[in-house]
Amino acid sequence: xxxxxxxxxxxxxxxxxxxxxxxxxxDLSGVKWHELASVKGNxxxxxxxxxxxxxxxxxxxxxxxxxxxxxLLKRWQDQVFTDINQVSLAxxxxxxxVNVGKAVQxxxxxxxxxxxxxxxxxxxxAWAKHFQMKLLPLFVIDRxxxxxxxxxxxxxxxxxxxxxxxxxVTFAAQEAWFLDKLKAKVDLASGRQRQQLELxxxxxxxxxxxLADLQAVLRPIRKDDQIxxx
Amino acid sequence: xxxxxxxxxxxxxxxxxxxxxxxxxxDLSGVKWHELASVKGNxxxxxxxxxxxxxxxxxxxxxxxxxxxxxLLKRWQDQVFTDINQVSLAxxxxxxxVNVGKAVQxxxxxxxxxxxxxxxxxxxxAWAKHFQMKLLPLFVIDRxxxxxxxxxxxxxxxxxxxxxxxxxVTFAAQEAWFLDKLKAKVDLASGRQRQQLELxxxxxxxxxxxLADLQAVLRPIRKDDQIxxx
Numbered sequence: 464x465x466x467x468x469x470x471x472x473x474x475x476x477x478x479x480x481x482x483x484x485x486x487x488x489x490d491l492s493g494v495k496w497h498e499l500a501s502v503k504g505n506x507x508x509x510x511x512x513x514x515x516x517x518x519x520x521x522x523x524x525x526x527x528x529x530x531x532x533x534x535l536l537k538r539w540q541d542q543v544f545t546d547i548n549q550v551s552l553a554x555x556x557x558x559x560x561v562n563v564g565k566a567v568q569x570x571x572x573x574x575x576x577x578x579x580x581x582x583x584x585x586x587x588x589a590w591a592k593h594f595q596m597k598l599l600p601l602f603v604i605d606r607x608x609x610x611x612x613x614x615x616x617x618x619x620x621x622x623x624x625x626x627x628x629x630x631x632v633t634f635a636a637q638e639a640w641f642l643d644k645l646k647a648k649v650d651l652a653s654g655r656q657r658q659q660l661e662l663x664x665x666x667x668x669x670x671x672x673x674l675a676d677l678q679a680v681l682r683p684i685r686k687d688d689q690i691x692x693x
Numbered sequence: 694x695x696x697x698x699x700x701x702x703x704x705x706x707x708x709x710x711x712x713x714x715x716x717x718x719x720d721l722s723g724v725k726w727h728e729l730a731s732v733k734g735n736x737x738x739x740x741x742x743x744x745x746x747x748x749x750x751x752x753x754x755x756x757x758x759x760x761x762x763x764x765l766l767k768r769w770q771d772q773v774f775t776d777i778n779q780v781s782l783a784x785x786x787x788x789x790x791v792n793v794g795k796a797v798q799x800x801x802x803x804x805x806x807x808x809x810x811x812x813x814x815x816x817x818x819a820w821a822k823h824f825q826m827k828l829l830p831l832f833v834i835d836r837x838x839x840x841x842x843x844x845x846x847x848x849x850x851x852x853x854x855x856x857x858x859x860x861x862v863t864f865a866a867q868e869a870w871f872l873d874k875l876k877a878k879v880d881l882a883s884g885r886q887r888q889q890l891e892l893x894x895x896x897x898x899x900x901x902x903x904l905a906d907l908q909a910v911l912r913p914i915r916k917d918d919q920i921x922x923x
Contacts, residue, residue, distance in 0.1 A: 473771075528767075528770075528771050529767075529770045529771065529774065529816065529819075529820050530815075530816040530819035530820060530823075531761065531762070531767060531770075531816035532761070532767070533767070533771060534764060534767040534768040534770075534771045534772075537758075537759075537761060537762070537763070537764040537767045538764040538768075540758075540759045540761075540764075541703075541758050541759065541763060541764045542764075544759065576819055576822075576823075577819070577822060578815050578816075578818065578819045578822075582812055582815050583815055583816050583819060585760075585808050585812050585813055585815070586759065586760040586761035586808075586813050588808065589759075589760035589806055589807070589808045589813060590759050590760060592806075592807060592808075593760075593806075
């Protein structure tokens with residue numbers, strides 16, 4: 464699977480959020496980072512379309528400006544998709560990574576914004592529907608600048624998984640993904656660091672096995688519950 | 694009242710719809726037609742803000758591109774409203790005049806678009822809410838190029854009334870508006886044409902009087918109905 468990230472921030476170099484996400488993508492071999500700001504003036508529609516054709520998952524990534532996509536991303540849409548017969552996106556996945564400067568809770572009914580993010584971004588859903596793309600669950604980054612280190616670490620993992628894992632994401636796939644990443648780190652490490660990482664990996668694998676056992680016990684109970692349950 | 698029309702079409706000269714609407718505005722003294730395409734490159738934010746300050750009704754007028762505002766209108770929003778403290782729009786009215794290339798009925802649930810125009814344009818509603826503007830009912834132009842002469846005449850009147858009449862619009866206000874316009878035409882006419890227009894005006898006034906009489910009769914009946922009714 465190839466993931467293409469269309470970065471719609473007009474000045475990504477000045478954005479802490481975009482720089483953080485860019486760093487998160489460095490290690491990911493199947494992911495292409497494509498900044499629209501680098502071809503700001505006029506897009507070469509054909510080049511943009513070729514990039515899209517090569518990808519199986521397209522991610523539109525942008526900050527919410529005036530409750531909508533930034534001008535730059537809209538320009539890309541308006542300029543690249545003029546003759547819609549020139550591009551076939553059917554069956555590809557469309558991900559949306561949006562970061563907001565207002566607390567996410569303000570977007571609910573009665574909040575200071577009062578319009579849901581899913582509603583505000585529905586033009587992109589209509590766009591995905593038009594091209595018969597499969598829309599992935601919205602990925603929202605809630606005020607990156609207020610996040611502490613732990614929240615940022617969680618964001619990093621969630622973001623990488625959003626880019627790499629097949630959808631819909633299962634817990635088992637998340638676990639396997641984590642062990643894979645850890646194994647790659649172990650292979651690169653040496654000495655004391657390697658010993659520590661191997662210990663962590665061993666513990667994680669043991670917990671994974673325990674969890675699998677527990678799930679095996681739970682499954683018949685849940686089945687029983689479904690038959691007799693309320 | 695002063696109405697400012699922000700024309701967000703990137704090439705209004707090539708748009709039959711925009712040219713039709715532009716002609717409809719020629720006679721209206723309190724309405725300013727402002728094409729964003731004329732200052733395409735970079736907006737002088739201060740000049741744009743001053744135009745807004747002078748108006749009591751702001752109308753955003755644009756074709757729907759990819760289920761959203763055109764790039765040009767978004768650029769205007771992103772460039773002019775950077776420092777939101779520099780502009781006060783509180784209490785002003787915001788009108789939206791949108792023309793669509795797909796049949797309006799396709800925007801309902803289960804239609805080929807499947808997303809409502811009110812939903813797709815909710816970023817503008819959130820924007821209006823942000824600036825404490827009063828949002829007027831959405832004015833939709835359904836595929837202008839398919840409209841026959843009669844439909845275009847109806848559109849012309851509805852559009853002019855949307856720009857000029859106090860909101861919410863009443864039937865009485867629409868009648869008075871129509872008589873005013875007719876009177877202005879009579880004053881300019883002469884000879885046989887003037888006679889004909891005077892006759893039309895006379896008939897319209899008679900009908901208006903009859904209608905007022907009928908409403909006077911209906912009012913107590915409706916009142917009675919409200920008291921005793923189901």
